[in-house]
Amino acid sequence: MTQTNAITAYYDGQCPICKREMAHYVRQAPDLIQLQDCTGDLPADVDRDKALASLHVRLPDGRLVDGVAAFIAIWERMPLRRWRWLARLTRPAPIRIPLNQLYLWLAPLRPRRTCQDGVCER
Template identity: 30%
Template sequence: MTATSAESSREVYLEDNPPSVKPTWKIKLLYDGECPLCVREVNFLTKQDAGRGIVKFVDIASLDYDPQDNAGIDFATAMGVIHAVLPDGTIIKNVEVFRQVYEQLGLGWVYAITKIKIIGAIADWVYKIWADWRLKITGRPEIDQIIAARQQKLNNSNSTRCKLN
């Protein structure tokens, strides 16, 4: 179940069975592990996190990726634009993700200027152009081909697992 807030870059995911233990991370970053530029950014952020566990990095390209563990964000949606989930279930996307990740890691000054409404809107507009073109720019197939290939891999991995009767 989701509830959309007034901001287009935020929504809250209300789990049917919320966990009884509060997560130790401050923000869960969903990233495309098959995107070379995305991986480069994640490697940089991982170094900044320095094992503190502030950011939980989730590779949406992994066959183990499960939307239910990630506020219901399915693979296709996550591939469209960057998403993150806050411990309270709030879903954020676009430049807001970068702003909050960098703030959590003590680098908030990098994206601070995007807090100014007009600059934030321009940054989101530029990011949207990047998001729309990132597959082509990084030499990857179109999204429908990626989704079909992923589904095929999932089907193959499910058929080779042991089944109990």
């Protein structure tokens, strides 16, 4: 894989689970996955509330994907084969769509630290 295949993940840096998981992905593929905490500065086309509600990823072609599609984009770039298998397994719509609904239902239940500056208040 090349740098042209790199993505940016917009994740909730106030969520300890999210932070740990995203750090794991970056350790595995540091040249292919960049992180941007969505409680900080964001590009104009990334809505903070939506980015806090679910993981968003900017693909190499500039498109934004979210939810399970964002995880699939990350897993496709992981060097270990098991992650790429997971991406292939979850990509078909009959699997991806229900998983995405489950993810969107569970995401608001994740733990979050309280923001100090009020930037990420909901």
